[in-house]
Amino acid sequence: xxxxxxxxxxxxxxxxxxxxxxxxxxxIGSRDxxxxxxxDIFERCWLSNNGPLVxxxxxRVADYHRVKHCVAMCNGTIALEIxxxxxGLSGEVIVPSYTFIAxxxxxxxxxxxxxxxxxxxxxxxxxxxxxxxxxxPRTSGIIGxxxxxxxxxxxxxxxxxxxxxxxxxxxxxHAFACSHRxxxxxxxxxxxxxxxHATKFxxxxxxxxxxxxxxxxxxxxxxxxxxxxxxxxxxxxPGTNGKMVEIAAAMGLVNFDAIDAVVEANRRNYxxxxxxxxxxxxxxxxxxxxxxxxxxxxxxxxxxxxxxVGRDRMIEALCAENxxxxxxxxxxxxxxxxxRALYPHAGLLLANTRQVADRVVVLPTGTSVDEATxxxxxxxxxxxxxxxxx
Ligand code: T4K
Numbered sequence: 001x002x003x004x005x006x007x008x009x010x011x012x013x014x015x016x017x018x019x020x021x022x023x024x025x026x027x028i029g030s031r032d033x034x035x036x037x038x039x040d041i042f043e044r045c046w047l048s049n050n051g052p053l054v055x056x057x058x059x060r061v062a063d064y065h066r067v068k069h070c071v072a073m074c075n076g077t078i079a080l081e082i083x084x085x086x087x088g089l090s091g092e093v094i095v096p097s098y099t100f101i102a103x104x105x106x107x108x109x110x111x112x113x114x115x116x117x118x119x120x121x122x123x124x125x126x127x128x129x130x131x132x133x134x135x136x137p138r139t140s141g142i143i144g145x146x147x148x149x150x151x152x153x154x155x156x157x158x159x160x161x162x163x164x165x166x167x168x169x170x171x172x173x174h175a176f177a178c179s180h181r182x183x184x185x186x187x188x189x190x191x192x193x194x195x196x197h198a199t200k201f202x203x204x205x206x207x208x209x210x211x212x213x214x215x216x217x218x219x220x221x222x223x224x225x226x227x228x229x230x231x232x233x234x235x236x237x238p239g240t241n242g243k244m245v246e247i248a249a250a251m252g253l254v255n256f257d258a259i260d261a262v263v264e265a266n267r268r269n270y271x272x273x274x275x276x277x278x279x280x281x282x283x284x285x286x287x288x289x290x291x292x293x294x295x296x297x298x299x300x301x302x303x304x305x306x307x308x309v310g311r312d313r314m315i316e317a318l319c320a321e322n323x324x325x326x327x328x329x330x331x332x333x334x335x336x337x338x339x340r341a342l343y344p345h346a347g348l349l350l351a352n353t354r355q356v357a358d359r360v361v362v363l364p365t366g367t368s369v370d371e372a373t374x375x376x377x378x379x380x381x382x383x384x385x386x387x388x389x390x
Pocket of ligand 1: 023024025026075076077078098100102103111145171173174195196197198199207208324328
């Protein structure tokens with residue numbers, strides 16, 4: 001443990017950890033079960049194109065989230081693009097700037113203009129009133145993001161979508177196995193998109209899916225992920241290649257059996273951070289609504305103006321200890337290319353986005369992090385704060 005400023009790596013001491021401590025270390029289920037699936041795949045000689053494991057995986061994702069359809073894809077970004085296409089979005093679509101860049105890029109790649117609306121300062125998700133202000137005659141839809149696995153303002157966004165005749169889709173990349181007002185994520189808007197990237201709560205190496213209760217939409221997306229083929233020689237849509245491979249589905253099936261254990265580990269870590277960081281001036285841990293199902297995959301702290309240490313100094317000091325804390329999703333999509341050049345003044349409307357992006361630090365958690373590790377991470381933060389920014 002770090003007890004004095006002399007123990008800090010930024011002051012010349014050795015790092016608290018010999019090996020880097022990552023945000024987003026993959027959660028991996030039974031390796032033996034995975035190897036068995038891999039053997040079966042080689043036996044069958046069926047590697048891709050809607051194989052039996054992908055079909056089984058889709059059924060499990062749909063059943064788990066109590067939603068009618070799951071269309072598995074090669075990653076979350078392509079899943080977003082296919083959903084955007086299948087929903088017929090065009091012109092402008094309203095999105096938060098405070099999200100991973102893929103949410104905006106998926107629109108841009110479909111020649112649609114992402115229009116950035118501000119978030120709530122506490123929720124970190126789209127502020128419905130800010131969305132309302134960004135609607136123009138060209139607006140065709142809204143993409144809400146369930147950031148950190150905490151649900152967006154689902155009902156308010158749906159009311160706006162209904163009022164203006166807009167499509168509503170949710171980027172649920174962070175929200176696998178989470179609920180909103182007692183209903184599983186996956187059942188809101190026209191459809192919802194999961195990411196199964198290695199760093200996610202639930203991974204398939206790379207992967208993603210769109211889930212929906214809309215039969216026609218699901219069918220269109222199934223064809224679009226396979227070039228638009230309907231039958232062997234008949235193409236009816238301009239599709240792409242968004243298929244999930246069998247080995248990815250195998251990883252998903254294995255990880256299904258580990259979901260409860262991963263939630264438990266994440267929750268234990270979250271509670272340990274909450275205990276260790278309580279009462280530190282200017283540090284607040286983003287809460288989860290304990291009445292909902294949460295995956296606790298992101299431990300997010302905000303460094304307030306009353307904290308004696310600035311956010312960037314905090315990150316620098318943590319990284320010096322080999323604690324690779326992240327400032328997701330700084331500086332906001334509107335400050336990245338091509339959007340920065342396209343809308344140089346977007347920031348004027350995004351006051352909360354700017355503030356939140358400047359405050360957030362995401363700390364390591366997941367199955368590879370234990371309570372002793374968290375005590376050490378917290379001791380670094382505590383000593384830093386006691387020493388101030390000097
Ligand atoms: N929408 C939202 C809201 C998203 O957050 C994302 C993805 C998407 C859409 C798009 O879904 P995908 O197309 O990715 O399925 C990472 C991920 O690449 C990205 O999937 C994720 N969001 C984003 C939040 O985080 P980076 O650039 O931070 O990744 P990287 O390489 O820095 O990895 C993070 C940490 O994890 C590092 O410290 C290393 C560690 N790591 C990473 C990998 C890949 C491992 O320990 N093992 C690994 O295999 O973007």
